[in-house]
Structure formats: C-alpha cells, structure tokens
Amino acid sequence: MIDLENISFDHCIKCTVCTIYCPVARVTHHFPGPKQCGPDTERLRIKNPELLDDSLRYCTNCKRCEIACPSNVKIADIIQSSKWKYFKKKFRIRDYFLSHTDLIGNTAVKYSGIMNFFTALSPVKFFLDQVLLIPSKRIFPKYARGTFRKWFKKFARKKQSAFGTHVVYFHGCFVNYNEHGLGKDLVSVMNAMNIGVTIPRERCCGVPLIANGYIEKARKNARFNINALRKTIEDPGTRIVTTSSSCAFALKYEYANLLEMDNSSIFNNLNYITRYIYDQFQAGNVPPMKPVTIRAAYHSPCHLERMGGVIYTIDVLRRVPGLDLQILHSECCGIAGTYGFKKEYYDVSQKVGSALFKRIEKARPDFVITDCETCKWQIEMSTPYKVLHPVSILARAFEK
Numbered sequence: 001m002i003d004l005e006n007i008s009f010d011h012c013i014k015c016t017v018c019t020i021y022c023p024v025a026r027v028t029h030h031f032p033g034p035k036q037c038g039p040d041t042e043r044l045r046i047k048n049p050e051l052l053d054d055s056l057r058y059c060t061n062c063k064r065c066e067i068a069c070p071s072n073v074k075i076a077d078i079i080q081s082s083k084w085k086y087f088k089k090k091f092r093i094r095d096y097f098l099s100h101t102d103l104i105g106n107t108a109v110k111y112s113g114i115m116n117f118f119t120a121l122s123p124v125k126f127f128l129d130q131v132l133l134i135p136s137k138r139i140f141p142k143y144a145r146g147t148f149r150k151w152f153k154k155f156a157r158k159k160q161s162a163f164g165t166h167v168v169y170f171h172g173c174f175v176n177y178n179e180h181g182l183g184k185d186l187v188s189v190m191n192a193m194n195i196g197v198t199i200p201r202e203r204c205c206g207v208p209l210i211a212n213g214y215i216e217k218a219r220k221n222a223r224f225n226i227n228a229l230r231k232t233i234e235d236p237g238t239r240i241v242t243t244s245s246s247c248a249f250a251l252k253y254e255y256a257n258l259l260e261m262d263n264s265s266i267f268n269n270l271n272y273i274t275r276y277i278y279d280q281f282q283a284g285n286v287p288p289m290k291p292v293t294i295r296a297a298y299h300s301p302c303h304l305e306r307m308g309g310v311i312y313t314i315d316v317l318r319r320v321p322g323l324d325l326q327i328l329h330s331e332c333c334g335i336a337g338t339y340g341f342k343k344e345y346y347d348v349s350q351k352v353g354s355a356l357f358k359r360i361e362k363a364r365p366d367f368v369i370t371d372c373e374t375c376k377w378q379i380e381m382s383t384p385y386k387v388l389h390p391v392s393i394l395a396r397a398f399e400k
C-alpha cells in the first residue's frame with residue numbers, strides 16, 4: 001500500500017529553484033539536487049522502495065531548498081525521512097559516537113585534559129582517519145572541565161532568585177560540554193536586563209541523532225525535552241530560550257515535522273535568544289551599553305534563516321555602540337553538524353563552505369559573529385578568524 005503521509009511533493013511545480021539554491025548540488029555531481037532527490041523520486045520510492053539511490057546521503061538537511069521553494073514542498077524533510085525509511089541501517093561506531101553527545105560529553109568533561117591532548121595528536125588523528133573514517137584534517141572542538149550545569153548550580157543559581165522575571169534556558173550540548181563561556185555570558189546578559197535564569201532538565205535536542213538515523217532515540221529525547229520544558233511554563237508568559245540556533249530549530253520544527261511529535265505545548269513559548277532580546281529591547285528594556293569597538297562579519301546559519309530569525313540577530317547587534325558590522329552574503333558553511341566530521345563527505349563539506357570562507361577573508365574582520373556552534377567550528381578551522389556568539393558581544397557591551 002502506498003504511504004501518503006507526506007504528499008507535499010505533489011505541490012512541486014518543477015520550477016527547479018530549489019536546485020539553484022542547494023549548496024551541495026552546486027559542488028558535487030554525486031548529488032543531482034533537491035528536486036530530483038525529493039519530490040521527483042519520492043513518488044517512485046513510495047511505490048517501490050528499491051528505487052532508492054545513494055545520492056540522497058549527500059543531502060546535509062540545511063533546508064535552503066525549503067526556503068527557496070515557492071510551493072512550500074518539504075523537500076529536505078522528504079529526503080531525510082526517505083533515508084530512515086528506505087536505507088538499511090548499518091551500525092557504525094563513528095556515527096554512534098558523533099550522535100550520542102550526552103553520553104560522550106558526560107565522559108569527556110571528566111577527562112577533558114587528556115581528551116583534548118590526545119585528539120590533537122597526529123598518530124591519534126591518523127588512527128581516527130583510517131579506522132573510524134573521521135578525517136585527520138578535521139579539528140575537534142575542545143571539551144570543558146566539568147559541565148555548565150555544575151557551574152550554574154554552584155555559582156549562579158542562588159543569585160537568580162533576586163529577579164522578578166525569569167527565562168528558562170535550554171543550554172544544549174555545546175554549552176554544557178564545550179563552551180561554558182557562552183552560558184555564562186547568557187546569564188550575565190539576562191541579569192543585566194534584570195531577568196533571572198533557570199535551567200530545565202534537558203537532553204540533547206536530537207539534531208545529531210536525526211542526522212545519523214537514530215530516530216527512536218531522537219524521539220525519546222524529544223519526548224523528554226517536551227515534558228521537561230512544559231513543566232517550566234505553567235505560567236503561560238514564561239519564555240524558553242536557546243543560544244543554539246540548531247537546538248531552537250529542532251525543538252520548534254524538527255520535532256513536529258520530522259519526528260512527528262506533538263510540541264504544541266511549548267511551541268509558542270520557545271525562541272532562539274535574539275528574538276527574545278529583540279522583544280525586550282522593543283519593550284524598552286535596554287540596559288546601558290558601552291562601546292564594543294570591533295569590526296565584525298556576521299554569518300547567518302542555515303537553520304536560523306529557515307526559522308526567519310536572522311533579522312532579530314542583526315537588529316540586536318546593530319544596537320551595540322561601536323560595533324562595525326558587515327553582513328556576509330548568505331552562504332552555507334558546509335559542516336552541517338556531523339556531516340563534515342565524516343571522511344566520505346569532508347571534501348564536499350569544505351567545497352560548500354569555500355564561498356563563505358572567501359567572503360570572510362575579503363571582509364578582513366577582527367572577528368566573525370554567528371549563532372550556531374558548528375558554523376563556528378567550521379569557520380575557525382577553515383579561516384584564521386575567531387568566531388563569537390551575538391550574546392557574547394552583548395555581554396561585552398553590558399559589562400560594567
């Protein structure tokens with residue numbers, strides 16, 4: 001029987017705009033593009049799943065095709081769900097490690113010194129390249145010592161009760177295991193705006209699990225996060241924020257569209273942080289700022305573009321005195337979460353990012369600014385520039 005769950009492919013008018021906008025189709029002949037891999041062949045796959053071809057694996061799920069499509073075809077969702085439905089799942093230790101971020105992160109932060117030292121050694125990189133197929137050229141993000149949650153409990157939680165208004169902060173894996181500094185900046189920015197911070201119980205949002213086909217595990221995490229977040233918003237005015245544009249995208253859209261989970265109880269309360277700060281600024285809650293005299297190039301992540309959230313980041317950054325902000329042309333950085341950590345896709349990933357890297361080099365900024373942690377890893381590895389988060393810029397501006 002034909003499964004007619006996602007028939008948005010039927011709305012395709014064959015304009016091929018999506019193919020023009022696909023950053024992967026542009027750089028490799030292995031991927032014929034969204035139109036062909038999505039609506040064109042989905043109608044065949046639902047009749048005969050054997051009409052599946054390996055090119056689907058090249059799609060990064062960046063969603064740029066969906067932004068471009070005038071007929072609202074859920075092209076990337078069609079491709080992702082076809083990968084789970086029709087490809088035979090093979091267990092790969094590399095994909096397991098790359099996708100189970102809570103398991104690896106909780107262990108790595110206990111031995112972060114050793115982990116960071118060993119993963120930078122050439123013989124270890126060679127081993128990872130040859131045995132696990134993680135390219136030796138890929139630079140691993142550093143692990144922090146301990147978790148952000150522990151820091152928050154020890155040094156910040158008590159002070160938060162002094163504030164009348166609170167925001168619920170879904171910190172995500174990057175802040176918890178790699179970059180406590182961003183979480184600390186979020187707390188200081190919120191407190192400077194006279195807003196307290198609470199952190200809910202949480203698990204990985206599921207982005208790497210989705211990308212690696214661990215769908216049941218992704219659904220389990222989604223169920224856990226929806227329940228945990230719902231309990232924090234008994235007062236309907238409570239807002240949930242994230243500092244990761246990909247976490248926000250997963251919690252708001254991937255849960256409902258790809259994992260088919262009911263997230264309606266948290267949908268309206270949840271936003272990427274710059275949308276929340278924008279609303280606060282609009283309501284007049286703008287603390288005094290000191291000049292941040294740097295020249296910065298702003299890169300907009302694909303998933304933030306898909307959510308329509310880029311305008312809020314730009315508006316918030318434009319209010320920082322002294323910040324010389326250049327908005328880079330919209331390009332995909334190419335890393336796509338765990339995609340750029342896989343040997344078979346590494347060259348494609350770097351080719352996709354090359355247009356962005358060139359634009360950054362041309363802009364010659366002091367820093368690059370972006371909202372997504374994996375874009376940060378990709379840009380820092382592929383250009384000489386350090387990448388900051390918009391919240392960290394605000395933290396500097398609000399510093400007393």
Ligand code: SF4
Nearest residue numbers: 022059060062063065
């Ligand atoms: S999600 Fe990105 S890589 Fe995949 S088809 Fe769409 S534009 Fe291309």
Ligand code: SF4
Nearest residue numbers: 012013015016018069
């Ligand atoms: S942009 Fe949309 S309507 Fe046009 S070819 Fe692609 S899927 Fe079809």
